[in-house]
Every structure is written in structure tokens, then in C-alpha cells.
Amino acid sequence: MCTPQDNLNADYQLAQARLADAGLLIRLGVPGLYGLSGVFEGIVEAFEGLITRHSRALQPKVMRFPPAINRADYLRTTHIENFPDLLGSVHSFMGNEREHTRLLRQRDAGEEWTTALSPSQLMLTPAACYPLYPTVTGTLPANGLLVDLRSFVFRHEPSADPARMQFFRQREFVRLGSAEQALNHRDQWLALGQDIYRALGLDVRVVVANDPFFGRSGRIMAAAQTEQVLKYELVTMVASAQVPTAIASCNCHLDHFGESFGIHTVEGHIAHTSCIGFGLERTTLALLFKHGFDPNHWPNEVKNVLAL
């Protein structure tokens, strides 16, 4: 008997194979790890250009972070409590030549050679806004802060779904300021995000969402997040027509990060934060499945909006 999950996995395998056959995704032998073709990357860049044009009037501060953050800063967040199954810790070899020789011998014998490694000072970035907060500890400017981010982020969730990558890029706009400023930012971008996607011919729906908190206590966290209507996702059909996929999310963190990193408004309150994150690979996949695998043949309206 075929379960719904079997059907879904069959959809994902088929979608992945179609993308690979078209040369858009290059499979690398690990679920959720892919190379991208020039055509794929061209769509990513065009979509980013569109987002940049929409954000320009808001004059965000542009900051770009690498795919890793300071381990000490990571441990000031609650990520390890809430999403331990998704984390990525960077380990390196810091031994001498003798220890190196032993490592190679272990590897040659098919033993676990990674026991010779030690944790480095780095953790992989769980979300594009994580590296930002420790850099703005203290008092914000009078009107708060609006930041434009783009980063590779890592989530250890191997999957057949081509839209669920282990490394992917988020373009984020983060607002730090009063509770009202944070909430307004989320709602402004929730509306703008829908406009942007609809202009691209994507049928997006807004759903109240929750993060994938770990374990039993995580289920309580998730329920609370949903009940407080803190997070919305923009969802559409991507690799399967059975279940929609989030291609962007708008999240109000209340004073969660402000508290963890000692960020205050000029009035002396703990800063509230919110963000919209556009999934660049997922948006590209949504466009490819909606309009076909050759952007040259996309509707002219869509090509015009993307300046393709």
C-alpha cells in the first residue's frame, strides 16, 4: 500500500530527476546538496535584483555575512535547545604530525577518523539574521535599524525534496526597534512579498506557521508560536502538487534576540525584532515549476518584472 508520504517522496524524486535531467540541478550524492546551473543562478540573481529595487526606497543598511558564526554567539541563542537536529558544527584537525599519521591510519582502516578532530570556533549559520544580532549589542539608533542581509544558511535535514536543501541562501530584511516597528515591518513585508510573488505569476497563499521545534517540549513552543500568530509563511506548490512549500517567511521574534544579545532602543526598552526571509533557491524552483524550465519561454510579464 502506498502511504501519502510514499506518494510525496515519489513526487520529490521525480521533480529532482527532472531538474537534474534539464541540467538545472547537479546532484552531488548527498540528499539536499546540489550544484546549480548558470540558468538557475541567473534566476536567483534576477530575483535578488527585483528585491533590491523594491527595498531601495527603505534605505536598509546592507551587511553580508559568511556561512558561519562565532560559536560563542551561537551559544547565546536558544538554537541548541530548540533546533539541535538542524545544527552544523565545524570541526578541524589541530593535531601534530604523529596525530595526523594516526588519523590517516584510521581512515585507511575504515575506522572513524573524525575522532581526531576538535570543534573549531565556528558554527554554521542557522538563519541569515543570526550573525547580525551580536554586532548590534547596545543601544540602537534613534529610529531603530533596518538591515538587508543575504547569506548561505545550513540546516541538517537531508531530504529527497529538491526544495529542501541543506545549504541554501536567504535574502532577509530585519527590523530592530520598538515592538510596533518590528510588527509593522513584518506586516509591511508580508503584503509586499505577496505583491512581488503575484507579479511573478506565483499563486502564493499566506499561512500562519511555526518553526520546527525539536521534541515534546518543542511541540508546546510550536503551539505557542502559532497561537500568538508570530510567523507567517508564503506558500505555493513547488516540487509536489500535493503539499505546498514555503518560499518566504515573515517572523516577529518579539524581544527574543534583543534579550539574548542586550539590544536596546534609545528609550531603554529591550529591542523587538522581525524579519522577512526570501528563500532564493525555493523561489527559483517555484518559478521553474510554474513557468517551465526555460526562462526564455516564460511569460513576457514575468520576464519584464525580473528584467530577464
Added chain:
Amino acid sequence: MCTPQDNLNADYQLAQARLADAGLLIRLGVPGLYGLSGVFEGIVEAFEGLITRHSRALQPKVMRFPPAINRADYLRTTHIENFPDLLGSVHSFMGNEREHTRLLRQRDAGEEWTTALSPSQLMLTPAACYPLYPTVTGTLPANGLLVDLRSFVFRHEPSADPARMQFFRQREFVRLGSAEQALNHRDQWLALGQDIYRALGLDVRVVVANDPFFGRSGRIMAAAQTEQVLKYELVTMVASAQVPTAIASCNCHLDHFGESFGIHTVEGHIAHTSCIGFGLERTTLALLFKHGFDPNHWPNEVKNVLAL
């Protein structure tokens, strides 16, 4: 007494502080890990645009890879023999709730909680061309292959030198084909690279170089690489006027990767490979130290070349 190394470190600290004060680099509390400002990233993008214009006539195949590679593919290279001190291994938590509770208790007690993690299927990318080779196992097209890559790469070498980042981006052009094609590619780009940098007002010098092989046997490898004149670097002064820094390198790998990954020419020979890699952050730093920290005030010729 001040050693030459002390003097150099003082230069690096000063350069880092100047870049941070100007807002170009954002320090993240880990040596070699930085955020970049919008101005910095704008120069990276402009330089990439220039490289793209120069390469267009060659019609390279564009491929983009994430910052990690398949661990199994990594182990088919000699990286772990030659550069173990630079590697990055991605570890994740794959336990249940009970194990998670223990992990949190270890963390709270200040114990080493990372012992609860397991190696994932991923290693961080050591150089932009590593992920390419396993995807072209088999026989190359009749005329070989020319590939355009850009990737974040990781090297565990914490340093005060702002030009020595742990995560940085390489733009690479890789040639796979006959021995002659590989060598010609390296030499063609060695000349073109110099032209490009000189048009940007950078005083680059070509030096025969070697990779930083590990340990005693590594010194023999390095000497052999130098003796065979396989690798050139384009060097210029960046964060210190005492020692030049490589901002690009041109490397002929002979049949090293062709052999490891079973890549053949149509004639049935093991493919030779070569690449030029432009260091995007290093090139940007070289421009900033040469022309000043405000690109608006750079010489008009330089701005024109970069279409800034």
C-alpha cells in the same frame, strides 16, 4: 625585542582596525571571520562583473556549488593527507530527546557538549573547484571543458591578517582536457589576470608558488610543486607593506584530479586540469588599500573599468 612576525602582526591589527572603523569589515570575535559592508560587497560584485565580461567570449559553462561537498568525494582527494590542518568537517546532532537533554546538561555544566554530535555527510569546500570533479567523472566532451565557478571556501587558519579569512569566495575558471589545453589555460589566464589587475591600478607581481602542504613530507611536496613550476600567484601589497599577499593564483594540477575522479579525454587519456582562482575579498582589500576606503574617490579609470 620586536621580531619581524611581531611587526607583521602589528600591521595586520592596524589594518583590521582601520577597516572596522571605516565600517568595511565587521568583526565577529573569531580571527578570520568578518561581516562585510554594502560598500565592500559592491566592490566584490563590480569585480565579478568585470571578470564575467572578460570570460564571456570563452563561453565557459557556469556552475555554482554550495560551501560544502560530499564527504565521500572529499575522501577521494588527497586533501586530508596534504592539508589536514585546513579542513572543515560538518557535525550534527542526530540523537533522541534523552540524548538532547544530556547534551544541554553538558553545555550548562561547561563540559564539552560537542561529543554528542556525529559527522554529517558534508565537508566544507576547500577550494572552489573541488565539487566540480566528481560531477564530470567519465569522458569529457571532444574539446574538453571550461567551467566558471564561484564558491565560498573554508580554510581553518585563524589569523589577524584581514586578508586571511576562514570563509572567503573564489571565482575560478577551470579547464579540463589534454595536458596542453590545461597548461595553455593556466598561462592564458596568468597573462589576462595581470592585465585585469593592472587596469585596476594594482601593482601585481607574478611569483612561482606552492600550496601550504602539512608537515615534513609536505615540505617535499611543496618543493616538488615549486620545482615543476605548477603554480603561480599574482601578489601585491594588501594589509601590510612588508609582505605581499596573493590575490589570485594559477595552478596546473597535471592529471591529479583526473586520476582521482576517473576523468578522461575522448582520446582515452586521463584528463589534465588547471585553474585560475581570483580571491574576491582579497582583491577588494587590495583595491581599498591601494585607492582608499571610499570607492567614490577612486581614480576615474579604475571606476570606469569596474563600471562603478
